[in-house]
Amino acid sequence: MFDQFFYQDKGLFLQSLHPVAALSYAGVLMVLALLFTNPLYLLGLLLVIILAVAAVDGLAAWETYLKISLGMMLLVIIINPLVVHAGETIIWWGPRLPVFGRLTVSLEAICYGAAMSVRLLAIISIFCLYNLIVHPDKVLSLLARFASRSALVLSLATRMFPAMIRQMENIREVQVVRGVDFHAGTLKERLPKYAALMNILLLSSLEDSLEIAEAMQARAFGSGRRSCYRRDTWRPRDSLCLGGSLLALAVAVYGQAKGCSTFSFYPELDYLIKGPMTVIVLIIIILALSVPVVLSWGWQRCPYFKAKI
Template identity: 30%
Template sequence: MTAFETYHPIVLFAFFLSAIGIGMFIMHPVFLVITICAAMSVNFAFRRGRFLRDWKLYVPLFIIMAIINPLISHDGKMVLFYLNGNAVTMEAICYGVAMATMLTAVMLWFSSYNEVMTSDKFLYLFGKLSPVLALTLSITMRLVPRFQHQLMRIARAQKTMGMDYTTGSLIHRAKCTMRIISILITWALENAIETADSMKARGYGIGKRSSFSLFLFEKRDGIMLGMISFLVALLLTASALGYATFYYYPTFTAINWSWNSITVYAIYTALLMIPLVIEVRETRKWKYLKSKM
């Protein structure tokens, strides 16, 4: 367990809601660089070896997303070359890279979220407001990492049987890929049936449910929640004033490097690096205590 996970669930949820919410709607290049760097750092701190393993999927996905935009969008003034009579512009390429960066960062944040915000924490926050909605959202949040893990298991098992989708002819790869997808869908349907039977056997839905938790809202949780809220309020104000605005079409707008803009960039960095700062602080504290033993 990491040090950040020991905070109250509402603090954890507030942080990831802020990081994902702001990261999804701001396409400013400086903000994107801060977002992807912070997302990678936090994900590595939470997941270690699994972080490096998952990049086998993130890198091809990033490249595909970055290439699609200049192929379908031909807006922009800086024409680099023509492909089948269609202009490929610098603005379209940069916008595609920006979109790929944003989506990759959001996926990394969701991966970190699933590592920290377990189902019991989520149900603790929203179970009393809407038990059905809380359970549905909790199951949905778990689908992506579970599907990803099962997909890798199936691919490895098929590889040992000579059905490697990364080698051979195009037809062979297509057959292997379709076989893996078919197995994954079958597993998903069987898992859904097992989950439904398990919930029915435990009496779900026949009466008012009770819950038990050991989550206590302490002074440090209040301080951290107040800090996150304050930083988010500053960023929303700065965004309303135009400090997070950047246009790619019809051509690039200038990046503002005034002291006010740099302050906004620093505030955004401070918000996203909160988990990493907590981890570093607790690690140093632990090493200091060990040295005194």
């Protein structure tokens, strides 16, 4: 049930990228999600993220993230107009409260809450995309070149939760085969069953930690210079994806500096499209960020193109 939240190697294009290229792509998406305030740019960025998730066959996992995000988005849209009293276009006058004063709901506050909810969904979707395309061991291997011991601790920490989830499911299946029904009885009767399950999980985790320590000792960890088990090759696909990410970042910075991609909510709503440059900058950013998606489409359908990149 929890496997969709973790990395699964499916042999897809975005999963074959070099860790630096994949991290750069996800990092640029995150920076742009935090940088943009214009709702059009946030929606365009969200569209690119969804296309990238679809390219890595992760829409089923993204739907779970979406269900989690909808509640938080709704809270942002409701709470922000009630708390923030800025904005000149008042659409509702509420009662006067002793501490907060008179409640007012402005159109600007509603639009700001809606835009921030889209940003929240984009950020959560970026984390979903990161889990789908970036292998955690590859990322930590990059850090191991600078701090091997810290990278080892991070690697063990990131692998602990998914490993314990899978191990708990295995133990639960064994207990069910032996006749233990975790759904039968009252809460008081079910607690000892779950306590026994957690006890077995704890013992298994201790045994696994001893096996990891023995494996590290057998591999002479800490006895000398660290060797590299696997080296990732930098290929043309990585250059294209990295170039598209850097181009999108550069154009986004230019748009922010020139005011093409900015948007102000208070005291009055700004224009979504301030001129032709607003549309041009948006199109360039979307096309640059869509490079991995387009390459993934060609990589799956054209063997010659796949061999070249």
